[in-house]
Amino acid sequence: MNKPIVIGMIGLGTVGSGVMRLIARNAEQFLHKVGAPLVIKHVAVQSKEKERDLEVAPQVLTDNVEDILNDPEIDIVVEVMGGIEQAKQYVTKALQNKKHVITANKDLIALHGAELAQLANEYECDLFYEASVGGGIPIIRSLTHGLASDEINRVVGIVNGTTNYILTKMSQNHEDFGDVLQDAKAKGFAESDPSSDIDGLDAARKMAILSGLAFSTNIDLSDVHVKGIRHVSLEDIKYIQNLGYTLKLLGIGDRKHQKIEISVEPTLLPNSHPLASVHNEFNAVYLYGEAVGETMFYGPGAGSLPTATAVVSDVLEAAKNLRLGTTGRSYITPQYGKDLKSNAEMDRKYFFRILVKDKPGALAQITSIFAKHGISLERILQQPKSKSVAEVVLITYRSSYENYEEVFNEFEQLDVIDSILSSYRVEGEE
Amino acid sequence: MNKPIVIGMIGLGTVGSGVMRLIARNAEQFLHKVGAPLVIKHVAVQSKEKERDLEVAPQVLTDNVEDILNDPEIDIVVEVMGGIEQAKQYVTKALQNKKHVITANKDLIALHGAELAQLANEYECDLFYEASVGGGIPIIRSLTHGLASDEINRVVGIVNGTTNYILTKMSQNHEDFGDVLQDAKAKGFAESDPSSDIDGLDAARKMAILSGLAFSTNIDLSDVHVKGIRHVSLEDIKYIQNLGYTLKLLGIGDRKHQKIEISVEPTLLPNSHPLASVHNEFNAVYLYGEAVGETMFYGPGAGSLPTATAVVSDVLEAAKNLRLGTTGRSYITPQYGKDLKSNAEMDRKYFFRILVKDKPGALAQITSIFAKHGISLERILQQPKSKSVAEVVLITYRSSYENYEEVFNEFEQLDVIDSILSSYRVEGEE
Known part of the structure; x- marks a missing residue:
């Protein structure tokens, strides 16, 4: 022996x-x-x-x-x-x-x-x-060994089980965030202080690790743009479902021309996307490699x-x-320095839900602000909400994050906007 | 250098x-x-x-x-x-x-x-x-390294892209097997002689490799029970969809008390199963480990x-x-001898579609044969097909394969049965 x-x-x-x-x-x-x-x-x-x-x-x-x-x-x-x-x-x-x-x-x-x-x-x-x-999912070894030959340019992950459980229950049972959170605590899927999960910090840490390995560079936690799910409303979820999407807390790491962006935020996924059917406390990581194309790794994220x-x-x-006798030889030095995308280099689609004062030309004012900043609209839905207020739900085509920032700035000063109820990133389609 | x-x-x-x-x-x-x-x-x-x-x-x-x-x-x-x-x-x-x-x-x-x-x-x-x-899916390395610590007792795979493409198109477009096969050949998803794919041999070879690694034993190709998709009809698919299932050519390797069975056959999966949403030419392997629970690996199976x-x-x-200087050290000897399940040790659920002569007591005769061999029925649907013939669709509860063999034998001699149109395994529920 x-x-x-x-x-x-x-x-x-x-x-x-x-x-x-x-x-x-x-x-x-x-x-x-x-x-x-x-x-x-x-x-x-x-x-x-x-x-x-x-x-x-x-x-x-x-x-x-x-x-x-x-x-x-x-x-x-x-x-x-x-x-x-x-x-x-x-x-x-x-x-x-x-x-x-x-x-x-x-x-x-x-x-x-x-x-x-x-x-x-x-x-x-x-x-x-x-x-x-990713708990029991062998995702790190798959990145460093199984897919070692490829150039991975996109990492999309459901890497926090607590928030995925909450969003799944909100979607399936049409219950409010607060009620589902209570239930998740009772079942042991959420900690007594769940802030690190629901505010996205836990997912951000995991995405920093995954993106660093995928893109062969050192990522700092502060490089990750983070937004949690605390303010997701049941009404948001219902609209999103009617549009054929599923809302998930997604970590997205993206590299283009060697420039990187990493974010964690509630994001709309088309129901046909492989990650859209990852339910409850399960985790999954979707990778896009230049040679392999799409792969996904699914399993229990904790326990x-x-x-x-x-x-x-x-x-x-x-x-x-x-x-x-080969310990200490598995160390992989990052191949690249870190080069983050500017806001002008980050492009994305957005979902907006906006309360608008019911005045003539209100919708025209809103759409013209999008147009002014080069953002086209894929879908618009307007309906009356109360006597004096209408609700506008829209999904944009892809544009730069810089353009969205300018739209947000102008919206703040726009008299016809009562409030922006929600705005979420949309993933998975051109 | x-x-x-x-x-x-x-x-x-x-x-x-x-x-x-x-x-x-x-x-x-x-x-x-x-x-x-x-x-x-x-x-x-x-x-x-x-x-x-x-x-x-x-x-x-x-x-x-x-x-x-x-x-x-x-x-x-x-x-x-x-x-x-x-x-x-x-x-x-x-x-x-x-x-x-x-x-x-x-x-x-x-x-x-x-x-x-x-x-x-x-x-x-x-x-x-x-x-x-599994083409680009790093499934072998995941079995031998990423999940090396676990005891994997079930391997379920969609490991042939051609047949998955055909079954997906039949299900989505309600086209006949023959038409879809022509289309698959035209698109390069099927070879000019597609028999090794559609008769299940290609999948059987892959399942022999995967099961051997998962169960740490040497599997021969002849140990795999194989049935292809050549006889799957569009009518089968429609019934299966109405029952909330998806038909896939599944490879299933199962180990219980160290005894093994491996099969490749068209199988009904509940729509909620992670493998049910693996469409077109994509492959996926689902593993059940005693410690890790359910994991799935998804990606392009060819190309x-x-x-x-x-x-x-x-x-x-x-x-x-x-x-x-460590080449030749990765060799893993199988830990176990091969011990295959007997038919009495293999248990499964089945879907049947049977044409029955429209005589009094016909359904009673059929159900009593199931009962006699200890097979309970989960769902039964009977409807008239023509003047003198009715169609019976049923799904059983789990029972041993030996019991099904006896049922099949009795059915052959049963006068009220016009023909057994199809019988498929059902996976994924108790």
Whole structure:
């Protein structure tokens, strides 16, 4: 029997428990694949006394993370504690002590991924983070290996399960945002403070990671334009459905002539788009490659065991590298510097829902502002809302974001506009 | 500059041309990823004089395959000639000459994959075949790497683009099989002799490869139960649509208590299933893993550049292994012997469309035969078809295949049955 691969894990929450269960359950299979057993020597937790629904041998638990970071016997450190600063310290020290690191921590990788990858390279360590995006979907490995030969120029993702659950229920049951959010909390699909999900920050972190890998450059979180779903109304959803679209919180990374834009915002998708039928808490990532065309990867974006499969697949990769003596060689330096699109270079379609004072020529004033800024209209629907107010719903053709900004500015000063109820990006058609 | 990775390619048809184009187009990117340039030294073709829509330097073309197999400078052999016996000879010789082999040849791998993998192992060579299943979808790498930590117990695939195109058009345009087939030939989605596609053999070969990898065992082509789509009628499709289902040619590999069954047959999918919205020539593979749950991989199943992305991603993997000195180490021995389910262990639902003589008690006789063999009925629809004949459409609950065989036997002798118009498997619900 070959020498075991020894693992230390930091954190034993949802994902950590899944990792322990999976390594125990498939031990025989892993022995076959790696040629050596995987042994979890220590798990660092805050309290050793806490009740857990998982049996762990007492000598495995430790409340001192140094027992892991400084143990020369430990080959691989699995970081599933979450958070940023402390996790960064631990991962840094693990790499400096020449331990290979697997992390599920999207926040850490989105903020400090480039720096940690440099460090891993310097200390000749593996640093893998498949679980940081898309839970059980092997999307990072597909980008870096399966589609390694192609030039990926568009990444469109439903990468947050909570918001996809909420938008699905609003669409299917015609319930208000607030009611569905309560229900999602009760079912465990939303956290008690759900702001990082519903305001789009969680999705933005994942899109920063995915876009950086797809476009082979370093993306900062601040490069991502973010808008959440807090203000999506049931009325919006109904209009959108009647027009043959589905509203999703989409992350979109786009590259054209080597210039990049990345956004996360509620977006209309035609019902025929493969992402439109990704429902409930499921995630999916759609890629457009110049050679391969359209591909999509679908699966559970969260959950204990699904996320654990991604962590443990990373562990297996590092373990195989250890056995082959090739750890620390998987590091991919970004090939390109970062070059972001200007507002004039970003082009898109929009959906607008506007309350208009019911005066003669009101619609003409609105449409002439679009025309003035070179934006054509694909569809317009006007109907009376009350005695003195009409509702205008319209979808534009593609134009630059700069043009839309000018339209928004003029709308603010336009007397006939009562209010802009909503405006959403539209994806998936020319 | 590091020593180039030298490639010899056998065949320059659709896929081969795509490989040449892709390697030329993304040369800079590959240099960055591999750390050495990729050079195609020779391409073996049947005729050097043939007109091609691709410019190839004359010294690259050869009509003598030995120029590739015996050239000590060539590191990697790409086999994209197709066919079985000759391709097997060449691949065998390439491996024996210690060349790493990338093939897109599903027929070769489905029939001789185990033997060739043994040989690759013996000569310490890489043997990759991502392009053999699902064209541009990185499904093989996802099975062997991305989901390596999980136990995959169900593989459901739309793995033949021609038949998916035909069934999509029949469903969307309500055209007959024959008309759509003509149209598919005209558009290049079907070959002039389409039997290997429409009779399910092409899909069976791909399912043998996928199931073998998913279940970690060697599957023979003869283990796959195959039924094609030649006899699917437009009337079947209309009934199926009215019942809320979509008819697809599905490959299904299933494992339960380590026992396996694999089939390819026209199958009803509920419209809500992720595979039901895979249209036209697209392919998709749905996996069920014990830990990850449901995942799906979607993309183009054929085509010059899409398939070339899979071939070249394999080339990049072998090239990186060459640079690391770890070629020939990716070989995965099957973990399990093959244990196939008996007919009594295979369980499934069925859709039947039966013409019944319009006699008193006819339906009762039919339903009592199902009942006698323990098969319950989920839905029954009977309506008059002509003066003396009625049509019965029914969907069963799950039961063993053995029970269905007995029902079929009794039906053959049942006087009140005029004919069984169609019977299809039903997937995706309990």
